[in-house]
Amino acid sequence: MPHSESPGDTVPPPEDSETLPDAPPLDPNPENQEPAAADAEVSKEKLAEMLFDDDDDEDEEYPASSVPEIKNDPTTTSTAPPPPNVDTDTMLAFYQRLFPFRYLFQWLNHGIVPSPDFGNREFALTLQNDAYLRYQSYATADLFRKDILRMNPARFEIGPVYNTNPRDRKTLRGGQMKPISKELVFDIDLTDYDDIRSCCEKANICEKCWAFVTMAIKVVETALREDFGFQHILWVYSGRRGAHAWVCDPRARSLPDDRRRAIAGYLDLIRGGTQSGKRVNLKRPLHPHMARSLEILKPYFADTTLGDQDTFAGVDQTQRLLNLLPDKTLNEALRRKWDSSPDRPSTSKWADIDALAKTGKSSTLNPATLRDAKQDIVLEYTYPRLDSEVSKKMIHLLKSPFVIHPGTGRVCVPIDSKRAEQFDPFSVPTVTQLLSEIDAWDAEHPNTGADTADMEGSAPNDSDIRGNRKLQDYEKTSLKPYVDYFRSFIANLLKEERTVKRERPEETVPVKTEGMEF
Template sequence: MPGMQVDPPAGGPGQSACCHSLVRTLRDPLTLLLGRSSALDKLFADDDLKAMLPKMDNATEESMGDLSNPMVMRTYYSRLLPWKAMFLWLNQSYVPTRQFTHREFAFTLQNEAYLRYQSFAGADELKQEVLRLNPSRFEIGPMYSGRPKDRKALMKAAFRPMTRELVFDIDMTDYDSVRTCCKDKKMCSRCWKFITVAVKVLDEILRSDFGFRHILWVYSGRRGIHAWISDPAALQMTDEQRSAIVRYIDIVKGYTTMEKRMALHRPLHPTVERAYETCLRSAFANVVLKDQDCWKTDPHQWEQVLGLIPDKENVAELLKKFPASSTAPSIDRFKDLRKAHTRATPKQVERHDQAVQDLQIQYMYPRIDTEVSRKLNHLLKAPFCIHPGTGKVCVPILASQIDSFDPDTVPTVGKLLLELEELSRRGDTAADWGKTSLRPYVELFERHAEAVAKEKAREVKAAKAMSMEF
């Protein structure tokens, strides 16, 4: 049944079966789920996996990316996903520690069954289990006080989450009330600009206000982006501390539909003031007024915005000048909107100016999924998974390069397997991510993981030195 949680099938890696037996086995989804085929349990010796590719004539990116073919994901997991870098990033050391061995993993299988509380001794064991189960995706949770797979043998009070990365999730659907080019699950390079602005502002807050350094931004594969913060201080945060950071950042909560005015305190908080001056004001002009042309494209937004302005005499004039049938561009409307009524008192002018500024911030300030960040035990999709709806890889990106990032150029699993197929035709049957368009993303991830591990090593060294002094 979709969504049900089941225990993982038994079995393990061994000697490979022949290719024809493999194809016959993989055509039976029940066999794949329950692991009853000894041939399936013996498929995963690395030497044989290096040669695995979906076999088809006249291969195209679309055919090689057919996620209904079990060999597509299995080949991707075998030859392209950077397991060692994944291990180093989560473990923060080259030698397995509790940070990895006590870490929860969860798998979504091809039939939507959901396996939670999986844990592994190292990268190889995780890889082998992923190859065996062949999930559509997997998620990463916290490090627990005991190994998650042994939780049933532990007292309930003795099994609790201890550490995990501080994570944030920004989803394009939270901008549905203001973007005009797409809705729901659809996204294009135009509305992606809202995410671009959110990343710039949130990254600056996390670095400047909280001092975090090891922030990994990961494109979700369709219409959002995730942030993983691996600093020691972030890992050790309690639920209360995580919630406090969320409250510090989430100033737009409750005001995303533009039906209610977000009235900020004056003077503005330094964080909001900095964001407005360095990013939001110009972004509002470029994204809302020019590119999206929100108030011309969506007359209902124009009416909502006018309802947020306290200068009712000015609002009446603007409604008369720019009725619902008006084709005037948003930038012209904003010029008139900024001007307070000629008969307004100095106090009314001040309130009007503040309302206009609040409006710009309300449109462009980051909108985060607060529940993702509040709790230690929350799970989040792993980097380098494949989005089942788009076939795109969930690739890491740099906040400093977010302006040049185009989601449409992110490699799909079909593109990557087609690249492997072309290499195979030239005689290179053992090629991995290093010879594909995934390479720059993996190299970025490796650099990030190494930096995290070095920080952890310095912390351990300093703790040992301090203990020796006493």
């Protein structure tokens, strides 16, 4: 079945899985049998039960490198045309030489020894001819890598972990195969901001409107950490116009759908129509999450909404602003002032609201009501606009980190949330750029080359590079700081995993770990 990309780069499970083409089996082993439909039945529990303290562990799977700073190229411009669609040979070279299979395995497996966390995980592949293959699964990282190289997909999505191998679904009776865990995910897409961004629309983005993604990362990350106690939150650039969050804590992965809906509802604010109707109408006093978010977003409202976007410069947005203010007399005074100065910038219009209010010409104006209305306006124009459907169900699929966006050629790299404001989507490397960087490095260092690393090996460090170890290809490119950040994130996650597994031992699959390339 052809697969069309949704705005948020997520793929809901098809209603009739029997109509989907299955991937041919790699071999007669049970783990490589054909796939089928899943049942998403979950239990109902209270949201509060998920909140408990996590224990710490001083051990590490391997040394965690310091998170590198991703430096922006000041010469990069937002008007540069996107690269053409990536050809199949380029994609194959990327998978062979650059894709971090080893680290993706450790991230999803939650350890270095193959377990059901990886073996029963669903992958969905979009092939170069747009065929869409659901319910693919792999017992080891090496089998996963071999199948990706064989199929050479344009991209692939990650789904839940099931209670059985998803490839065996056709051998099971209906309802027997159930999802049991998956990261809690969130999706931010700039198309959801089209009614408030003046610079771009649809799939187009620029540095000015990317600020909305930065705002969303800061607000959502803060809420997830401070209100729910989650610690392991991986943000990933979608490759074109948005970002995805993967909450990887063991508590988050085991959440049933009702708790996922509760968290999505907790973070949801922007509702209703997109034109003149009021979409934010909060009760006072403000909920602590909203009060905190307001403080985070106020500077962005001044810099982005009023400054870069100059949102209220046009007639339509000026009228919308007036509709959101609570006093008719004040509104009429503002309308007259702005009609007499049609080129008045948004910063001045926003200042006019308080200036005219202080004149006392309106006998009906309540200062507290005006203050509340202005706070609601700030939130309406800056608060995160999440595709909440992505977060509500465990069975939703989400694009994997480090795949290539087929439209832009850019790698879906992790975003360091601590440096979210420094992240520049236009400096993210493209696949053709990365392959050129390898060729350039090899030309300058003719006596060295790439090396392989087994699954148990530690990550490279400076002493290795200065010694006899040959660099892996990704280390020769601008992809290296993003892979290093991902590796550091995994190290911190696995540290907690060992604590959880000591408290609650889990069954592992006795599968031989095969040596494989990065």
